[in-house]
Amino acid sequence: MLLERIQALPKGYSEVEYNNRKYGVTRSDFNNGKSYKVYAEELGGNDFISLNFYITQDKENLKPCEMPQQKVIHFLMNYILIETSNNEDN
Secondary structure, three states: OOOHHHHHHOOEEEEEEEEEEEEEEEEEEEEEOOOEEEEEEEEEOOOOOEEEEEEOOOOOOOOEEEOHHHHHHHHHHEEEEEEOOOOOOO
């Protein structure tokens, strides 16, 4: 389910609503879609979400960047996409 929520974010920059606040989100894909980087920053605030997600032959692996895993999961499961502005090809 986490992979689907990551892939639902457009590549490049988009904006989402999370906890009644607006965030700018950047999604980058690497290794032919086998790894993802997501960075979200609260617009007009100081909160952020940062994660890497890896797909191996055996499993999917979520790696939050210096924050609790539960915070990252909550963000991924609860954001609402509100605007997109793709700068990369899909």
